[in-house]
Amino acid sequence: MPQIPALFTPMAIRGFTLKNRIVVSPMSQYAAVEGAPTDWHLVHLGKFALGGAALVFCEETSVSMTSRKTYDDPAIETEAQVRGWRRITDFLRANGALAGIQLGHAGRKVSTKAPWEGFASLTEADAAGGRVPWQGIAPSAVPVKPGGPVPREMDADDIRKVIALHVDAVRRCGEAGFEVVEIHGAHGYIVQQFLSPVVNRRTDGYGGDRRGRMRFALELAEAVRAAWPADRPLFFRVSAVDGAGWTMDDTVALAVELAARGVDVLDCSSGGIEGPLTLSIVPRVPGYHVPFAERARREAGMPTMAVGLITDATQANAYVAEGRCDLVALARELMWDPNWPAHAAAELGLDGLDLLPKPYAWWLRRREEVRRLSPTEAEAAE
Ligand SMILES: Cc1cc2nc3c(=O)[nH]c(=O)nc-3n(C[C@H](O)[C@H](O)[C@H](O)COP(=O)(O)O)c2cc1C
Numbered sequence: 528m529p530q531i532p533a534l535f536t537p538m539a540i541r542g543f544t545l546k547n548r549i550v551v552s553p554m555s556q557y558a559a560v561e562g563a564p565t566d567w568h569l570v571h572l573g574k575f576a577l578g579g580a581a582l583v584f585c586e587e588t589s590v591s592m593t594s595r596k597t598y599d600d601p602a603i604e605t606e607a608q609v610r611g612w613r614r615i616t617d618f619l620r621a622n623g624a625l626a627g628i629q630l631g632h633a634g635r636k637v638s639t640k641a642p643w644e645g646f647a648s649l650t651e652a653d654a655a656g657g658r659v660p661w662q663g664i665a666p667s668a669v670p671v672k673p674g675g676p677v678p679r680e681m682d683a684d685d686i687r688k689v690i691a692l693h694v695d696a697v698r699r700c701g702e703a704g705f706e707v708v709e710i711h712g713a714h715g716y717i718v719q720q721f722l723s724p725v726v727n728r729r730t731d732g733y734g735g736d737r738r739g740r741m742r743f744a745l746e747l748a749e750a751v752r753a754a755w756p757a758d759r760p761l762f763f764r765v766s767a768v769d770g771a772g773w774t775m776d777d778t779v780a781l782a783v784e785l786a787a788r789g790v791d792v793l794d795c796s797s798g799g800i801e802g803p804l805t806l807s808i809v810p811r812v813p814g815y816h817v818p819f820a821e822r823a824r825r826e827a828g829m830p831t832m833a834v835g836l837i838t839d840a841t842q843a844n845a846y847v848a849e850g851r852c853d854l855v856a857l858a859r860e861l862m863w864d865p866n867w868p869a870h871a872a873a874e875l876g877l878d879g880l881d882l883l884p885k886p887y888a889w890w891l892r893r894r895e896e897v898r899r900l901s902p903t904e905a906e907a908a909e
Pocket of ligand 1: 555714
């Protein structure tokens with residue numbers, strides 16, 4: 528029997544099995560209404576399940592309304608939001624994918640506009656249009672950029688509250704039908720603000736050396752793990768390097784501690800602490816985060832996921848086959864081709880149609896059979 532390409536081997540994590548190694552990376556859509564996902568999200572996410580991805584991560588979703596980046600981001604704080612997510616997770620599951628959610632808290636990066644408005648901070652002028660700015664919180668009162676809004680420095684009570692918000696949110700993730708949760712520890716949001724020696728200037732036990740700056744992330748991960756059922760996987764997205772003082776050595780040390788607290792997969796990204804989110808800390812070559820996922824996997828001994836310009840079936844398969852990462856996550860390529868997993872399977876010699884839903888696969892299979900016939904045979908088959 529021919530060997531299954533590594534990209535299409537299943538992977539069991541706790542009580543759930545990913546049917547292949549292809550994961551939909553979180554993609555903010557700026558299309559939520561009052562923090563609830565809409566029909567847009569159902570269609571946007573639903574088509575990735577139809578296309579054969581094993582695990583579909585919904586975009587960064589705030590643990591509370593006031594920790595959102597923009598007015599158009601989703602949250603998971605109210606019953607209506609939970610109901611909105613439930614509709615989506617039901618669809619994903621019914622169509623063969625696991626449903627994941629990325630939980631976030633923007634910290635000092637709250638109260639901004641969408642990327643197509645330059646991620647600019649909301650101002651009093653925006654308030655007239657109904658987008659009233661509000662103040663963020665952060666480990667230290669350091670603005671995102673000089674002259675920008677200054678966040679309020681968190682005290683010990685704020686730290687407890689943010690952890691409690693995550694605990695409440697992760698319980699609601701269970702009610703909303705998610706199988707996988709990811710803590711957003713990357714891209715300059717609250718967890719990374721604590722990790723960063725640039726943003727975190729605290730002199731208490733949550734700042735100072737690496738151990739102090741990691742304390743918030745570790746307490747958060749521990750609390751989320753305790754509140755998330757033991758059979759459900761927990762991922763953590765890290766900015767493996769941020770170009771502003773956080774290095775890969777730091778990431779390996781963090782990964783070791785996260786794994787000890789029951790985090791199952793380290794999702795390796797980069798950047799976000801200084802400059803716009805789009806700032807390239809790592810040169811944008813194909814698979815640009817794979818070396819980080821590879822090193823964390825080897826040195827911390829935990830499963831990893833790589834993301835960043837993974838667009839080709841042979842490329843993706845090689846990363847998994849060579850043991851450089853356990854999972855590959857794709858974002859923009861899936862916008863271009865939501866059926867990428869099925870196409871990748873075909874390219875690697877499998878029956879790609881097996882990954883598509885029956886109402887598509889039946890017709891496409893017939894089309895393939897007809898294509899193989901000679902013109903005379905095809906005419907007779909009509
Ligand atoms: C439209 C869009 C929205 C994104 N939103 C998020 C997000 O909510 N959370 C996150 O961690 N990364 C987000 N990202 C980053 C992606 O998850 C991914 O890491 C990045 O795009 C690199 O992968 P790619 O080359 O396959 O697109 C977003 C990317 C795009 C293109």
